[in-house]
Amino acid sequence: MSNESPTSVRRGHISRMVPAALLLLVAALGLITVACGGEEATESLADAPTTAPPSEPEGRAFTLADAETIVTSVLLSPDDLEGDWEITSDQRVDNAAAAAAAPDRASLFEQCGRLLNRTIQNTPLDPVTTFLAGDTLAFFSTVTVYATRSGARVCVDEESVRLQQPGELARAVGDVFVDPDAVVVTPIEFPSIGETSFAATLAGPIETGGTIISVTVLLVGFLEGQVSGAVGSVRVMAPPVDELASLASLVVERIAAATSALEAVGP
Numbered sequence: 001m002s003n004e005s006p007t008s009v010r011r012g013h014i015s016r017m018v019p020a021a022l023l024l025l026v027a028a029l030g031l032i033t034v035a036c037g038g039e040e041a042t043e044s045l046a047d048a049p050t051t052a053p054p055s056e057p058e059g060r061a062f063t064l065a066d067a068e069t070i071v072t073s074v075l076l077s078p079d080d081l082e083g084d085w086e087i088t089s090d091q092r093v094d095n096a097a098a099a100a101a102a103p104d105r106a107s108l109f110e111q112c113g114r115l116l117n118r119t120i121q122n123t124p125l126d127p128v129t130t131f132l133a134g135d136t137l138a139f140f141s142t143v144t145v146y147a148t149r150s151g152a153r154v155c156v157d158e159e160s161v162r163l164q165q166p167g168e169l170a171r172a173v174g175d176v177f178v179d180p181d182a183v184v185v186t187p188i189e190f191p192s193i194g195e196t197s198f199a200a201t202l203a204g205p206i207e208t209g210g211t212i213i214s215v216t217v218l219l220v221g222f223l224e225g226q227v228s229g230a231v232g233s234v235r236v237m238a239p240p241v242d243e244l245a246s247l248a249s250l251v252v253e254r255i256a257a258a259t260s261a262l263e264a265v266g267p
Contacts, residue, residue, distance in 0.1 A: 059149065059263055062226055064094070064115050066262050067145035070227060071118035074254040076141040076247060084125040085139075093117040105158075112155035113147030136233050136243065137215070141251050143229035152226050178205045178212065191245050193252045194222035201238055220248050224255045 062070075071092065078085035095114045099106035119142040124130040130137060146152035177183050183204035190199030199220040205212050218239040219232035231248040233239040 059225075061113070061147045062115060062145060062262065063147075067116035069262065070145050070255065070258045071116055071143055073258055074141075074143060074227075074251055075118060075120040076122060076139055076231065076251060077120065078122055080247060080250060081122060081139060085122045086125055087120055088123045088138075089119070089121040091119050093119075108155060108158055111151070113151035114155060115145045115147060117142065117144040131236070134236055136235050136239055138234045139232070139244075139247065140234075141229065141231045141247075143227050143251075143255065146226045146228075149226050152223060152228055156223055156228050178207055180204075188218075188241070190220050190241055191249070193220065193248050194224035194255075197222040199241075203238070218244055220244065222248070222252060224252050225259050227255050227259065229255075 078087065093101075094116050095109050098114060098117065099109050102109075119140065121138055121140045123138045124135075127137065144155075146155065183202055185200055185202050187198070187200045190197070197220055199218070201216050201218050203214065203216040205214045207213075213236070215234055215236055216238045217232055217234050218241070219230050221230045222228065229251065231244065231251050233244050
């Protein structure tokens with residue numbers, strides 16, 4: 001462990017820390033949603049139930065072009081955030097790329113009718129001042145679009161079961177956390193969004209530039225029709241729920257509007 005103090009962490013270390021810690025996490029969270037109302041999210045992650053059966057008709061099947069339309073308009077950008085922010089990562093992952101990255105789940109993606117994932121991460125223009133003030137170091141949002149509602153639920157259920165195993169959610173971020181098994185995952189109360197949602201924090205040490213820093217990720221995963229996703233924030237201490245709640249609701253509202261517009265067009 002480095003003897004370098006947190007206040008001596010250089011700008012480059014901080015600006016690289018958040019992307020490294022989150023990009024793999026949100027790729028996994030594009031599939032994770034647990035049917036648990038935010039007001040009742042007090043059980044352990046391992047005990048959380050999976051999503052309920054669909055309560056609405058399937059509607060028309062979405063195409064890859066439809067998925068492109070949805071992911072283009074729904075994620076968080078600097079214009080949605082207070083203060084000075086920039087997009088530091090913007091990635092699209094289609095089904096072929098997702099299957100290549102996780103060949104053991106390629107058949108699941110095909111069965112689900114997975115179409116497209118997009119992840120955007122926003123970080124402050126002045127990360128050093130933000131870090132020293134204990135403010136939010138990053139906001140991220142990710143969505144995955146499926147051809148059908150039933151297919152979305154199949155993937156969500158399968159992935160939520162896998163990621164409930166001890167250490168698996170922390171390992172979903174690769175080798176970022178120093179000890180994935182020691183990362184504390186805590187379900188928290190969070191306003192319900194979408195058709196189903198689940199919120200939790202992940203707290204543990206990461207290494208950046210030879211320095212060990214403990215961070216907490218607050219995330220809410222959700223399912224809205226044929227779209228699953230997650231919205232989250234990162235601080236050294238636990239990020240405030242109020243700060244993230246309105247942003248998460250904004251993303252879900254945009255998804256509902258985008259999907260309704262596509263359904264109104266017809267096949």
